[in-house]
Amino acid sequence: MVLPLAYLGIRASEAGIEAVNTLVSFRTLEVFANSAILALVVTVLSALIAVTGAFLTVRTDLPAKKFWSVIFVLPLAIPSFVGSFALIATFAPRGSIVHNLLAPLGVDALPSIYGWPGAIIALTIFTYPYIFLTTRASLRGMDPALEEVSRSLGCSVFSTIRRVTLPHLYPSIAAGSLLVAFYVLSDFGTPALMRFDSFTRIIYVEYQLAFDRSSSAILSLLLVALVGIILYFEHRVRSRATYYSLGSGTKRQSTIIHLGRWKKPALVFCSTIATLGIFIPVGVLLYWFLQGVAVGETFPNIGSITLNTVYVSILATLVIVSLAIPMALLSVRFPGKSTSFIERISYLGFAMPGIVVALSLVSFGAKHLPMLYQSMSMLIFAYMILFIPLSIGTIRSSLLQISPRMEEAARSLGSSAGRTLFTVTLPMIKTGLLSGAALVLLTIMKELPATLLLAPIEFSTLATQVWTSSENASFSHAALPALILVAISAISVTIILSQEKGVVRS
Amino acid sequence: MSNKKHYGVSGLKIIGIHGVVKRLGKENITAVDDLNLEVNHGQILTILGPSGCGKTTTLRLIAGFESPDFGVILINGIPVAGSGAFVSPEKRNVGIVLQEFALFPHLNVRRNIAFGLMGMNQKEVDERVRDMIDLTGLQDLEERYPYQLSGGQQQRVALARALAPSPLIVLLDEPFASIDPDLRSRVRLDLKRILKEAGVTAIFVTHDQEEAFLIADKIAVMNKGKIHQIGTPMEIYHNPHDRFVAEFVGHADFIPGKANSTKIVTEIGEFALNSNNVTSGEDVTVMLRSSDIDVIPTEFGIGTIESVEFKGHEVLYSIKLKSGQIIHSSQHSSYIPVVGTPVNIIVNPNHLTVFKGDGISTKNEMPVTL
Numbered sequence: 001m002v003l004p005l006a007y008l009g010i011r012a013s014e015a016g017i018e019a020v021n022t023l024v025s026f027r028t029l030e031v032f033a034n035s036a037i038l039a040l041v042v043t044v045l046s047a048l049i050a051v052t053g054a055f056l057t058v059r060t061d062l063p064a065k066k067f068w069s070v071i072f073v074l075p076l077a078i079p080s081f082v083g084s085f086a087l088i089a090t091f092a093p094r095g096s097i098v099h100n101l102l103a104p105l106g107v108d109a110l111p112s113i114y115g116w117p118g119a120i121i122a123l124t125i126f127t128y129p130y131i132f133l134t135t136r137a138s139l140r141g142m143d144p145a146l147e148e149v150s151r152s153l154g155c156s157v158f159s160t161i162r163r164v165t166l167p168h169l170y171p172s173i174a175a176g177s178l179l180v181a182f183y184v185l186s187d188f189g190t191p192a193l194m195r196f197d198s199f200t201r202i203i204y205v206e207y208q209l210a211f212d213r214s215s216s217a218i219l220s221l222l223l224v225a226l227v228g229i230i231l232y233f234e235h236r237v238r239s240r241a242t243y244y245s246l247g248s249g250t251k252r253q254s255t256i257i258h259l260g261r262w263k264k265p266a267l268v269f270c271s272t273i274a275t276l277g278i279f280i281p282v283g284v285l286l287y288w289f290l291q292g293v294a295v296g297e298t299f300p301n302i303g304s305i306t307l308n309t310v311y312v313s314i315l316a317t318l319v320i321v322s323l324a325i326p327m328a329l330l331s332v333r334f335p336g337k338s339t340s341f342i343e344r345i346s347y348l349g350f351a352m353p354g355i356v357v358a359l360s361l362v363s364f365g366a367k368h369l370p371m372l373y374q375s376m377s378m379l380i381f382a383y384m385i386l387f388i389p390l391s392i393g394t395i396r397s398s399l400l401q402i403s404p405r406m407e408e409a410a411r412s413l414g415s416s417a418g419r420t421l422f423t424v425t426l427p428m429i430k431t432g433l434l435s436g437a438a439l440v441l442l443t444i445m446k447e448l449p450a451t452l453l454l455a456p457i458e459f460s461t462l463a464t465q466v467w468t469s470s471e472n473a474s475f476s477h478a479a480l481p482a483l484i485l486v487a488i489s490a491i492s493v494t495i496i497l498s499q500e501k502g503v504v505r506s
Numbered sequence: 507m508s509n510k511k512h513y514g515v516s517g518l519k520i521i522g523i524h525g526v527v528k529r530l531g532k533e534n535i536t537a538v539d540d541l542n543l544e545v546n547h548g549q550i551l552t553i554l555g556p557s558g559c560g561k562t563t564t565l566r567l568i569a570g571f572e573s574p575d576f577g578v579i580l581i582n583g584i585p586v587a588g589s590g591a592f593v594s595p596e597k598r599n600v601g602i603v604l605q606e607f608a609l610f611p612h613l614n615v616r617r618n619i620a621f622g623l624m625g626m627n628q629k630e631v632d633e634r635v636r637d638m639i640d641l642t643g644l645q646d647l648e649e650r651y652p653y654q655l656s657g658g659q660q661q662r663v664a665l666a667r668a669l670a671p672s673p674l675i676v677l678l679d680e681p682f683a684s685i686d687p688d689l690r691s692r693v694r695l696d697l698k699r700i701l702k703e704a705g706v707t708a709i710f711v712t713h714d715q716e717e718a719f720l721i722a723d724k725i726a727v728m729n730k731g732k733i734h735q736i737g738t739p740m741e742i743y744h745n746p747h748d749r750f751v752a753e754f755v756g757h758a759d760f761i762p763g764k765a766n767s768t769k770i771v772t773e774i775g776e777f778a779l780n781s782n783n784v785t786s787g788e789d790v791t792v793m794l795r796s797s798d799i800d801v802i803p804t805e806f807g808i809g810t811i812e813s814v815e816f817k818g819h820e821v822l823y824s825i826k827l828k829s830g831q832i833i834h835s836s837q838h839s840s841y842i843p844v845v846g847t848p849v850n851i852i853v854n855p856n857h858l859t860v861f862k863g864d865g866i867s868t869k870n871e872m873p874v875t876l
C-alpha cells in the first residue's frame with residue numbers, strides 16, 4: 001500500500017523545478033477545482049435525491065413503496081462507466097438514439113452532453129444509491145419515540161422533521177455522501193467518457209499522450225491528497241457519530257405521513273429517477289445490441305473476452321482472499337497496535353483511486369521489473385492492492401458476528417488453535433467468506449483503469465472492451481459486454497444487500 | 507360498544523377516560539376494552555399490569571399517539587379524542603417520559619430540556635431550564651450529551667424536558683426499566699419527590715407492584731384491556747377485588763372452604779364470616795398472604811415443610827398440607843426447620859379476603875379467630 005505512494009513521491013521529486021511548475025500551473029489548479037467542484041455538486045445532488053427517496057419510501061403513503069425502494073437501489077447495479085456510455089449512446093450530439101430520431105426533422109446536432117452536464121448527471125444518477133441505502137437504513141432504524149416525544153413537547157409534524165428526524169439522519173447522510181465523494185474523485189470511466197477534465201482523466205491523458213510520468217505522478221499525489229482530506233473529515237464524522245446510537249428503542253411503526261396532493265409530484269420524481277437510472281441505460285444497451293444483431297455486425301469475440309475476465313478475476317480473488325483471511329483474523333481476534341495499523345493502512349487503499357495505483361505500478365514495473373511489466377502477475381498485484389481492503393472488510397464483519405466464546409469453548413475442549421480455526425471459526429464464517437469472495441470477484445470483473453493500463457497487450461476484459469468500443473463510438477460493439485457487466489453488477493449488489501440484512505438481523 | 511354517558515366534569519378531574527375501546531394491528535386485537543378512568547389534579551396514578559395488558563396503549567391514547575375506536579378522552583374538561591374531536595399530540599399539553607427516555611442524541615442536556623420551550627425569549631428559556639435543572643438535580647451536567655449520562659441521569663433529563671413546558675399531565679411509561687436494579691429504589695423516591703414538588707398530575711405505567719406501591723397515590727390494576735381495581739396501594743394489597751389482583755400484587759395462597767352461617771370452614775381452620783354476600787353452604791376461597799402465616803414445628807402437624815428458600819432478610823417456606831394444597835409462609839427466623847419437618851400453621855391476618863365462586867372478593871372485615 002505504501003509502495004505506490006512512495007514510488008509516486010520519488011517520480012514526482014525527480015521532476016525537480018519542473019514539478020513546482022506543474023504544481024502551480026493554471027492547468028493543475030483548474031483540474032483540482034474541476035474535481036473538487038464535481039465531487040461537491042454530485043454529492044449535494046445525490047443527497048437531495050437520496051433523502052427525498054428514502055423519506056418517500058419509508059415514511060409516506062406513496063403507492064407501491066416496496067417497488068420504489070427497490071427501484072431506488074437498482075442504479076447501483078450499473079457500473080458508472082457503463083451508465084455513462086448508455087447516456088452518451090442516448091443523448092450524444094450525433095449518432096445517438098435521440099439524434100437519430102430527430103435528424104429527419106432537420107436537427108443537425110443535439111446540445112452537447114459532454115463535459116459538466118454529462119459528468120454531473122451520470123455520476124449523480126449512478127452514485128446516489130450509496131446515500132439512499134445509508135439514509136433509508138437509519139430512517140427505518142430510528143426510534144419512533146424520538147418523534148413522539150417531540151410532538152408531545154409541542155412540535156408540529158414538519159418542525160419535528162426539521163428538529164429531530166433530519167439531525168438524526170445527518171450521520172448516515174454524511175457517511176453515504178463521503179462514499180459518493182470518494183467515488184466521484186476516483187472514478188475514471190465517467191469523466192473520461194464524458195470528456196470531463198478531472199484528475200483521473202488528466203492523469204491518464206498525460207500518461208497516454210505525453211508519456212510524461214513525473215507530471216502524472218504529481219497529479220496523482222494531489223488527487224491522493226484530496227482524498228486524504230476527505231478521509232480526515234470522514235474520520236471526524238465517524239467519531240462524532242457514536243452518540244447517535246443510544247438505546248435500542250422499541251420496534252414500533254413510525255407514523256406515516258399522508259402525501260395528499262403531493263402524491264403526483266412524488267410519483268413523477270420517482271419515475272424520473274427510475275427512467276434515467278435504469279430504464280434508459282438498460283433499454284439503450286438492449287437497443288444497440290439488437291441493432292448490431294439486425295445489421296449483422298461481426299461482434300468481437302465476446303466468448304474469449306468473458307473467459308479472460310473470469311480467469312483473471314478468479315485468480316486474483318484467490319490470492320486476495322487467502323491473504324485477507326489471516327489479516328482479518330488478526331485484526332478481530334488480537335486487536336493490538338500493529339494489527340490496527342495494518343487495518344488502517346489497508347483502508348487507505350479503499351480510498352486510493354485505481355488509476356493512481358495502476359500508474360505507479362506501470363512506472364515502477366517499466367523501470368525496475370521489466371520482465372513483469374504488462375504481465376498477468378502485475379495486473380493481479382494491482383487488483384490485490386485495490387481490493388484487499390474490501391475483502392478484509394467482508395471477512396471482518398462476518399468474524400465480528402461470531403463470539404470468541406465459541407473459540408474459547410473449543411479450546412477448553414482440548415482443540416488446538418489450528419484445529420479450532422479449521423473446525424470452528426472458518427465453518428462458521430463460511431457463508432460470509434463465500435459472499436465476500438464473490439463480491440471481490442465481481443468487483444474485479446468491473447475494474448477499468450488498472451486493467452486498461454496494466455493488462456498484457458491483446459488481453460481485453462469486458463470492461464476494457466466497453467471502454468474501447470465506446471471511445472470509438474461503436475455503440476453496438478459495447479452493448480453486449482456492457483449488458484454482461486450490468487448482470488454481474490446486479491449480482492454483486494444483491495450480495496451486498498443480503499449481507500446488510502444479515503447484519504441487521506443478528 | 508359503549509353507550510356510557512358523557513360524564514360531567516367535576517373540575518377536579520384533570521383526565522377523564524370514558525368507555526374507551528382501542529383495537530390494534532391487522533388482527534384487530536383489543537388492547538383497551540371499555541376503559542373508564544379518572545385522575546384528580548396533582549395525583550400520581552399508577553397503571554399496574556402484566557406486559558400486553560394495554561397499559562402502554564392507554565398512555566398513548568392520552569398522549570394522542572393513538573386515537574380511540576370508541577369512547578371519549580377529556581383533558582381538563584375538554585374532549586381531546588372521541589365524539590368527532592381529535593387534538594393532535596403537540597396541542598394537548600401532555601408531557602411524556604418513555605421507557606428508554608428517547609433523549610435527542612444530537613442535543614446536549616440543556617438543549618434537550620429547552621426543546622419544548624417555544625414562544626419564549628432566550629432569557630425566559632434560560633430561566634426555565636435553570637429551574638428544571640435545579641428541580642431535577644442536574645447541575646454541572648448541562649453541556650453533556652445523552653450518551654455521556656448514566657441511566658438515572660438520563661431519566662431525570664427526560665423528566666425535566668417533559669416538565670419544562672409546564673404540562674397539565676406527565677405520562678411515564680416504565681421509566682425504571684432501563685435503570686440498574688441497585689439504583690432503582692433511590693431513583694424511585696427521587697422521581698416521586700420531583701413530581702410532587704412540581705405539583706403535576708402524573709400517570710405512570712409499570713408491571714412492578716413494588717414500584718407502584720412506592721410511588722402511587724392510587725393504583726389501577728389492569729389486565730387484558732380492562733381495569734380490575736382502582737384504589738390506594740393499601741386497598742389493592744389488602745383488599746384485592748378479585749383473584750387476578752390478589753395474585754398480581756404479591757404472593758397469595760388460596761384455600762378452598764365452605765361457608766356456614768357464621769364461619770368458613772377450611773383445611774387449616776375456621777374463620778369467622780362477616781359478610782352478607784355469602785350464603786350458608788356456599789363454596790368460597792380464602793386468600794392468605796405468606797406474611798400472615800406462622801409455622802410451628804410439631805410432631806403431628808397438619809402439613810410438612812416441602813421446601814425452604816433462604817432469602818436473607820426472611821425465609822419462605824412452602825408447606826404441603828395433607829390434601830396436597832401448598833401454602834406459603836415467610837418468617838424472620840434464625841432457626842430454620844429442615845425440609846420434611848411436620849408443622850402446624852397459625853394464621854394471623856388483620857382481616858380476611860374471601861372470594862366467592864365467581865372469583866370476585868366479598869367484603870369481610872372481621873378479624874379472624876382460629
